[in-house]
Amino acid sequence: MVSIKDVATHAGTSFKTVSRVVNNDPAVREETRVRVQQSIEALNYRPNSAARMMRNQKSGVIGFISDEVVTQPYAGDILLGAQQVASEHDKILMVVNIEHNRRRRQQSLDMLLERRVEALVLASYFHREVEVPPELSSVPSVLVNCFDSQASLAAFVPDDEQAGFDATQLLVDQGHKRIALISLDPAIVAAQLRLAGYRRALLQAGLPFDAALVVQGEEELGMTPGNCNAETAVANLMALESRPTAIVCGKDEIAMQVYFLLLRYGIRVGHEMALTSFDNQRLIAPNLSPGLTTMALPHLEMGRAALRYLFSAEADNSTRLIPFSVIARESHLLKA
Amino acid sequence: MVSIKDVATHAGTSFKTVSRVVNNDPAVREETRVRVQQSIEALNYRPNSAARMMRNQKSGVIGFISDEVVTQPYAGDILLGAQQVASEHDKILMVVNIEHNRRRRQQSLDMLLERRVEALVLASYFHREVEVPPELSSVPSVLVNCFDSQASLAAFVPDDEQAGFDATQLLVDQGHKRIALISLDPAIVAAQLRLAGYRRALLQAGLPFDAALVVQGEEELGMTPGNCNAETAVANLMALESRPTAIVCGKDEIAMQVYFLLLRYGIRVGHEMALTSFDNQRLIAPNLSPGLTTMALPHLEMGRAALRYLFSAEADNSTRLIPFSVIARESHLLKA
DNA sequence: TTATTGTTTGTCAACGTTGTCATCCCACTC
DNA sequence: GAGTGGGATGACAACGTTGACAAACAATAA
Structure with missing residues (x-):
């Protein structure tokens, strides 16, 4: 893989200058900037996010754990709503599906925590009570379409x-x-x-x-x-x-x-x-x-609300009721 | 965040020994191993995957780009099948949804490549021809439920x-x-x-x-x-x-x-x-x-087949037809 | 006793990046 | 011509991890 040093060599600068160009640091002479840009293009360089993460101590990732949200025709919109708000904040969602398998759930959770997710969303495909694994407390977390009997976490559920x-x-x-x-x-x-x-x-x-x-x-x-x-x-x-x-x-x-x-x-x-x-x-x-x-069912809205909550930095662990919308077609009416 | 060095200090060893314990290296005295394990528990240590990635030059991630596979009730099984096979190989899927938005598609692709995905899956929610972005050639890729007119990539589509x-x-x-x-x-x-x-x-x-x-x-x-x-x-x-x-x-x-x-x-x-x-x-x-x-529609099977192909290290760019299954209920029969 | 082996542990460098600080060059002022 | 300031660039360390290698230690053999 081509690294920042390869680009530097190609452009005849130090790798620090390349870093500056990549990060739009204004303290680079226009002429140099152009030269570096060309080298970046030529070598098809892409910054290595792992290195960035290490350096910045930030992953930019939010974990999304779902039982079968993705698979079930019901609830995919939860994910969609979450994704919308996440990308507004330049975060990306890492989605794992745990299929009610206890071991896989633990594995997935470990994996997400090792990747240093900045927050966790736990979503269910139908409204129910869930058992919240203790690891969730190590990172800001929120429940969607489910709730915890202890009310230890904020939850967004349909009304x-x-x-x-x-x-x-x-x-x-x-x-x-x-x-x-x-x-x-x-x-x-x-x-x-x-x-x-x-x-x-x-x-x-x-x-x-x-x-x-x-x-x-x-x-x-x-x-x-x-x-x-x-x-x-x-x-x-x-x-x-x-x-x-x-x-x-x-x-x-x-x-x-x-x-x-x-x-x-x-x-x-x-x-x-x-x-x-x-x-x-x-x-x-x-x-x-x-x-x-x-x-x-307000799936989209629950997903959006949950992520807005995460970004709001509130710490209100209550359960929020999200309203359904009434979709009136004809079946509630009787024709003569 | 607690690092391997913190654990080492706590356990009174060098951080290398901790690394050995974490990676199940047999060359650790039982007594030491136990002591380190306890420190790991006590500090709730988790290895930093970014550092591992940097060191190993491997991400363990496979990118899954979908138009609306996740959202549409149709095609979630593609993702499910892909996830099954990926986890059999200890890879995890990073799913991004691009909603037909050209700019977002480019962004997502960049994001995945910066994260050094080891392979890419491009899935569509209905069978169609797609335009394959040139970046896909930089990493092993496969198409699911869609195909490229150039036939430049292996594709798995329903028959x-x-x-x-x-x-x-x-x-x-x-x-x-x-x-x-x-x-x-x-x-x-x-x-x-x-x-x-x-x-x-x-x-x-x-x-x-x-x-x-x-x-x-x-x-x-x-x-x-x-x-x-x-x-x-x-x-x-x-x-x-x-x-x-x-x-x-x-x-x-x-x-x-x-x-x-x-x-x-x-x-x-x-x-x-x-x-x-x-x-x-x-x-x-x-x-x-x-x-x-x-x-x-053989969604699950297409997802599985596509990932099996990626792991097989074949390089056969042909389009594979995956058969439907006939689900016979009663509507094709006439009652007296 | 010393040499020899094997087991256990530690030191160091490197992965690719960015923040901090130092250096260099040039134009300008006195 | 020396001094000053600021813009452009570079050197270096650090993030957390693991592979290569070295050192320390214990046990065994000569």
Whole structure:
């Protein structure tokens, strides 16, 4: 590899002068600068960042540890948002994917710390509680889409309760009195919070809470694509004496299944049934017919907010709720 | 930051002995080793990878440049596959996302080269031709899901022609004689190749090619979620004197729309119409009803193959076709 | 006892960079 | 012609690590 000394030899100067040119130090005669620039071009020289890092004691790198953010269609936007803000601050992100493997997680963490990352982002592909490894305390860190029960770290999570409220309120506003909820696996945080929001909306509207209208649409730990089955959930709702006229679906995949399942009962979304949902999966929501009204997960914004926090040098370890956006298409409306 | 010398002082040895312990050099007395280990623990020492890199002239990093692989639900598996093979070889991937921004692409490339990446992977989120920056030649490089017209670099791309054949053949096998194709934007490579495969399957089956059965399901450059509109495509097919009995859809999103559009004509997929498609989007294909039979893009395998190639030290610049897998669900079958 | 071997430990240089400081050259002033 | 100032350049050390080599030490053999 060509080093600064090779350039110096080629340009007939000391290597220090080359360093000055590379770093735009004004104390270089124009003539010299040009000569050095030409040598740099000719030799295709690139400064060695390892040497710079050693000298400056700075890596310019922020570690991004994710379980499967990258892989899952859900959450790639977290990374994108983080990357945007990082590059505004001339930092680069080093992304590692740990796939729920404990040993690999430790390895990855060690690797990042050996590379002297200046900060760490720990992101999950769905909203949940995580166990924070103690090493995180050695460097400024932030959690995204997950939180620590000890609240030892700042965390940026979606406001699922409010989203649950909004998804329900949209249907309340349309005059519905019997609104069902097909919920996610109750073991996950989002399920609990969205249910709470659903209840709050009912309460505020003066509607009774009917436990028979709350059914479960997935079985194991949620958020994994292909993991939901709304068949019995819909069957249960359809078996009711007084059927719901609207359904809040736990996620877009469930909503998608519901479109088809209702057809078996001769019910069409947008005609005899109104629907709202959560996530705003770009592959799903706009391609359903009628288009699915859904609460968009604020992935991009969480990623951005988390990195803005890191750069702000605040030290407020609280958990921030990031609002969903309401994406109103047609499924919450009923056509004549 | 605590360095090897701090550990040495703490353990009462020379820093070279610490280095030996860290690198598992057997030439250290057990007693000394233990003492040094304890100091390492006590001070929470971690070797500085920048210093190691300088000394060893090796970064252990492979650069992964993607347009939007990470963000797009489509292609995250390319990255996953690459990561798997890289970590088998104790290399780590440095991922940068360039979002079609020319300046950012140059910056990212410079950054990676300054970090002395040992190899580069250039990945696209859909199959297409790319312009290869000249800097790539300074380091072993490989293209994934894209290719260079000059064929100056090894490339791993999906075998779209064969997939087009397979998707059609599945319907031919079911006895269909009039098989339509709702194609992608003809400007993209996959559209052309899949069409060719479609024609080959018809030819081989002795079925006539009818241009009226080939309609277009998206307008601008494809593969962007939400970018397709199959409405007129389906309308055109339905307007034919002799309607098709089966449709090959250009991608799962189109297929998804077709499920709904056909309902307007009283036609149900799996009853009056058979369907096959491409991609195997985990969010879509299993959630449709009946389940969508689709040709799965070999993203994971392309990522793995590309990295295996890099480690093999071959220098065969040809383009490799990676086969799709046929994911047979129910949509290609007709129920009585 | 001394020589010989082998094991364990330490010294030193080098990797490529940049900050600090010293030197050099030139133009200008008195 | 000597002195002054400032702009341009260079010498050197240091960042933390490891390979090459040397030294110290202990154990064994003669």
